[in-house]
Amino acid sequence: NAGVTQTPKFQVLKTGQSMTLQCAQDMNHNSMYWYRQDPGMGLRLIYYSASEGTTDKGEVPNGYNVSRLNKREFSLRLESAAPSQTSVYFCASSEAGRGHEKLFFGSGTQLSVL
Amino acid sequence: KQEVTQIPAALSVPEGENLVLNCSFTDSAIYNLQWFRQDPGKGLTSLLLIQSSQREQTSGRLNASLDKSSGRSTLYIAASQPGDSATYLCAGPFNQAGTALIFGKGTTLSVSS
Numbered sequence: 001n002a003g004v005t006q007t008p009k010f011q012v013l014k015t016g017q018s019m020t021l022q023c024a025q026d027m028n029h030n031s032m033y034w035y036r037q038d039p040g041m042g043l044r045l046i047y048y049s050a051s052e053g054t055t056d057k058g059e060v061p062n063g064y065n066v067s068r069l070n071k072r073e074f075s076l077r078l079e080s081a082a083p084s085q086t087s088v089y090f091c092a093s094s095e096a097g098r099g100h101e102k103l104f105f106g107s108g109t110q111l112s113v114l
Numbered sequence: 115k116q117e118v119t120q121i122p123a124a125l126s127v128p129e130g131e132n133l134v135l136n137c138s139f140t141d142s143a144i145y146n147l148q149w150f151r152q153d154p155g156k157g158l159t160s161l162l163l164i165q166s167s168q169r170e171q172t173s174g175r176l177n178a179s180l181d182k183s184s185g186r187s188t189l190y191i192a193a194s195q196p197g198d199s200a201t202y203l204c205a206g207p208f209n210q211a212g213t214a215l216i217f218g219k220g221t222t223l224s225v226s227s
Contacts, residue, residue, distance in 0.1 A: 004157075033214055042219035043158075043203065050213040058214060090157055096213075101146055103205075103215060105157035 006106035021076040023091030030096035032074035036087040116141040120218035135189040137204035
């Protein structure tokens with residue numbers, strides 16, 4: 001029972017480099033999310049996909065792009081990494097609709113931008 | 115815009131004590147609220163989900179309540195144990211459609227034996 005799988009677990013980038021964080025869920029969930037977690041700032045929503053084929057901005061979308069590749073996969077791309085994007089990134093998923101909002105989280109990706 | 119606040123930021127208690135964690139939110143139209151637990155270096159685990167039609171939810175030694183009129187939710191932990199040491203976060207809907215959640219900054223609980 002894998003649940004939500006994120007890759008990689010750790011990554012170090014130089015300023016200006018690009019990379020894609022991968023996320024896949026095997027629970028047949030409709031909705032998927034990307035959050036970042038920073039000390040003192042808590043967990044903040046970057047982008048979400050309420051259903052396959054849709055994506056929407058969250059609280060802190062600047063500097064990121066997302067792709068809902070299919071129902072299982074939701075990727076987060078940093079086109080030109082900045083030190084301010086050093087953070088722990090979490091992917092999550094849930095069924096869609098009221099009464100089905102329970103979120104399931106991946107184990108996170110620790111990203112450092114030098 | 116929904117804002118979620120948790121007080122206190124940190125709490126230390128001796129084993130066996132009953133305790134309450136607080137969560138407040140600004141949008142009284144909230145229709146559900148969720149409590150999570152996060153262990154150091156780990157992802158979040160959903161503990162309890164309360165719909166607005168419910169006043170509370172219980173799971174083992176945990177009881178969560180939701181009072182929309184006052185904009186507050188509480189997580190009650192009975193007979194605390196060292197294994198309860200973790201960060202507890204509450205989350206409410208980010209938008210009217212409820213298609214995403216936003217989080218409070220959490221309360222870090224330490225239970226000493």
